[in-house]
Amino acid sequence: MPDTFIKIASVTVGAGGAATMAFSSIPATYTDLVLMTSNRLTGSNPTVNLQFNSDTTQTNYYRRILLHYGSGASVNYTNDQGGGGYATYSGYTASTFSNTSIYIPNYLSANQKTYSADSVAENNSASDYFSGIFAGLWTGTAAITGITIYPADSTNWVQYTTATLYGIKNS
Amino acid sequence: MTDTKIIVNCETGETLEVELTAEEVAQRQADAQAFADAKAAEEAEAAAKAAAKASAEGKLAALGLTADEVSALLG
Numbered sequence: 001m002p003d004t005f006i007k008i009a010s011v012t013v014g015a016g017g018a019a020t021m022a023f024s025s026i027p028a029t030y031t032d033l034v035l036m037t038s039n040r041l042t043g044s045n046p047t048v049n050l051q052f053n054s055d056t057t058q059t060n061y062y063r064r065i066l067l068h069y070g071s072g073a074s075v076n077y078t079n080d081q082g083g084g085g086y087a088t089y090s091g092y093t094a095s096t097f098s099n100t101s102i103y104i105p106n107y108l109s110a111n112q113k114t115y116s117a118d119s120v121a122e123n124n125s126a127s128d129y130f131s132g133i134f135a136g137l138w139t140g141t142a143a144i145t146g147i148t149i150y151p152a153d154s155t156n157w158v159q160y161t162t163a164t165l166y167g168i169k170n171s
Numbered sequence: 172m173t174d175t176k177i178i179v180n181c182e183t184g185e186t187l188e189v190e191l192t193a194e195e196v197a198q199r200q201a202d203a204q205a206f207a208d209a210k211a212a213e214e215a216e217a218a219a220k221a222a223a224k225a226s227a228e229g230k231l232a233a234l235g236l237t238a239d240e241v242s243a244l245l246g
Binding site for chain 1: 182188202206
């Protein structure tokens, strides 16, 4: 039986924190990619940016989110990199981390790339927490060889924030 | 504190923690500003909608609608 879900690499933030986490030289030997993260940031907004191949142009990214925040739900559409899910942040319950799973099909394709994600940033509060389902697009047509995630408000990841990249084979 | 970037090379498994370059720092500042601007615009839009709703509720009440009727109309 073939191994079809294989860990490629993992990053854990050390004691000093970090501005970004990045995967480079992603091998072209899989069909799809999965990025799983457990994040907490130092700022005051949960949005996480997801960047491919060091493409910093925000308008090359699109995302639609079905968002549940506190007692309300909404659908948001934006033209930026903020499709990397949510992170717990400074005001949230101490030592809690978000959970996000990002699925990137056909990452070697010569077409624009889509991805989907589900994410939750928990908090000990009845009204202040985030969960969301994301659908995203990156307009780049090169194979994905690099992925970077960082807080959208350009604050830092805290210690023990982790990201693990998996490769999926179709056979 | 110096901002750093943790990079893992997926081919070699090597992990490096490096300081952001001047270009990356500039990009980071631009991203933060763009994000703050977007949040401010979002909040201004929400405030304008809330003000318009409150104004509409006041006008409907002045026409004689009860609070329940206004709520049924506007949600």
